[in-house]
Amino acid sequence: MDSGTQTDSTLVRRGIALLAGALLLAGCASTTATSTTTTVGHVADVYAKRYCEVLLVHLSASGAPRADVYSSFPMTRCPEARWAALDTTTLAHQHGVPTVLLNGPRYWAMDAITKVRTGPVVRTTFGGIPMDEEASVTVGDLAAARTPYVPHDVDRKAAFTFARGRQVHELHDPSGPTYVMQSWSQQIDPTLAASDLPSLAARLQLPSGWTYTSRTLSSPLVVQTTGRVAHVLMDSLGDSYSLEAAG
DSSP, X not given: OOOTTOOHHHHHHHHHHHHHHHHHTTTTSOOOOSSSOEEEEEEEOOTTOEEEEEEEEEEOTTSSEEEEEEEOTTXXXXXXXXXXXXXXXXXXXXXXXXXXXXXXXXXXOSSXXXXXXXXXXXXXXXXXXXXXXXXXXEOOOHHHHTOTTOOEEEXXXXXXXXXXXXXXXXXXXXXXXXXXXXXXXXXXOTXXXXXGXXXXXXXXXXXXXXXXXXXXOSSOEEEEESSSOEEEEEOTTSOEEEESSOO
């Protein structure tokens, strides 16, 4: 996405991982349930918290690639030494799947997350990093999945709150929609930090007519998707964004 020298296989792996990351972004506030009852979890002070994801990819009954997505948040901040030591071939063998993808590290851009969950939590450990399953994603079109600035529908049943006084970073589609950054990524640029975000426009490969801006909130901004699907996209550096309001 950001370099013409990437191989197609690398793009496919990154595309699935980025799409899964978008689908996972609401999964952090998990609350353990022991039955099919619905629980609501809330996590505050999540801004700049680091997390990582592991995707166990297999074929669904329809033959399409399907990824069971596990997240380290909020249990750990994904220790770098353990994360760097993960081997996808070994993990695939251990979990009986043809492919494992790694997505991270990533950092939350909001202040609080509320998550609605139905059913029990599925928890496992990857290389000493405990993770909960947060999504199961069927990826039908890999080309679309790896394309930045293309929104995907995400059923995540969550609400993201950006507090008053928080600086937010937004992508503006010339056709009308505005998307707010919900996490920044170090997958493409391992040094990308919060301090880089206000000037990110100069580094992004924006589609014609699109703009990137930053502003400080005078009142809280809530992206409410507990009762509707979210619309999530990635920029050319792998940072993720949510549509601010229902279309």
